[in-house]
Amino acid sequence: MPKAIRLYVAYVEKMNRFIGRFAMYLIFAMLGVLLYSSFSKAVFLPSLWTLETAQFLMVAYYLLGGGYSMQLGDHVRMDLLYTTWKPRTRSLVDSITVLFLIFYLCLLLYGGYSSTAYAIEYGEKSYSAWAPYMWPVKVVMTFGVLLMLLQALATLFKDIAAVRGEEI
Numbered sequence: 001m002p003k004a005i006r007l008y009v010a011y012v013e014k015m016n017r018f019i020g021r022f023a024m025y026l027i028f029a030m031l032g033v034l035l036y037s038s039f040s041k042a043v044f045l046p047s048l049w050t051l052e053t054a055q056f057l058m059v060a061y062y063l064l065g066g067g068y069s070m071q072l073g074d075h076v077r078m079d080l081l082y083t084t085w086k087p088r089t090r091s092l093v094d095s096i097t098v099l100f101l102i103f104y105l106c107l108l109l110y111g112g113y114s115s116t117a118y119a120i121e122y123g124e125k126s127y128s129a130w131a132p133y134m135w136p137v138k139v140v141m142t143f144g145v146l147l148m149l150l151q152a153l154a155t156l157f158k159d160i161a162a163v164r165g166e167e168i
Contacts, residue, residue, distance in 0.1 A: 001161050001168055009168050012154040013071055016147055020068020023061055030057040048130040056137045063144025067151035091162035098156045105149040112142035 037050035069075050082090060118124065119135040126132050161168045 001157065001164075001166055005157050006168055009154045009157050012067075012150045016067035016071050016151050019147060020065045020071070023064035023068070026057050026061040026064075030054050030061065033057065048128070049132070052126060052128055052130055052132060056132075056140075059137055060140045060144070063141055064147065066144055067147035070148060070151045070155060088163060088165075091159045095156055095159035095163060098152055098159065102149065102152050102156065105145060105152055109142065109145045109149055112138065112145050116142050 033050050033054045037047060037054070040047050040050070082093075085093070116135060116138040119133070119138045124134045126134055158168050
């Protein structure tokens with residue numbers, strides 16, 4: 001594989017590893033918010049912001065960790081026949097199926113970008129009683145999809161290299 005592709009794969013995987021490890025700790029922030037919510041409902045008046053904040057943190061946790069999960073191979077896979085195949089056959093099938101994922105992520109990125117642009121331009125707010133602005137969570141969602149798309153391309157390059165008998 002060309003050096004540019006090797007550098008791309010190395011850079012994307014390093015970036016997804018860093019962001020994915022950061023995203024792992026968002027679960028503790030979400031647990032803290034939910035613990036505060038439970039405590040405030042028992043002792044004080046319930047807070048309006050806790051449930052929605054926990055949902056936003058879960059979105060960030062899930063989407064920012066998606067590329068890292070893909071890099072580690074920890075995503076869900078139907079492996080009825082997959083585990084019996086030779087590594088080269090697996091790489092060939094993966095290099096074909098990842099094209100469908102890339103297509104889907106491109107559509108998702110386009111929709112995320114247009115939704116984020118709308119939220120920023122018109123100051124979109126949630127329809128809850130708290131009514132936070134929606135653009136921060138939409139920016140995080142779009143960035144998470146972009147990270148997954150970059151990782152899917154890196155995975156495609158690694159699979160093509162494996163089919164050719166090379167290692168990246």
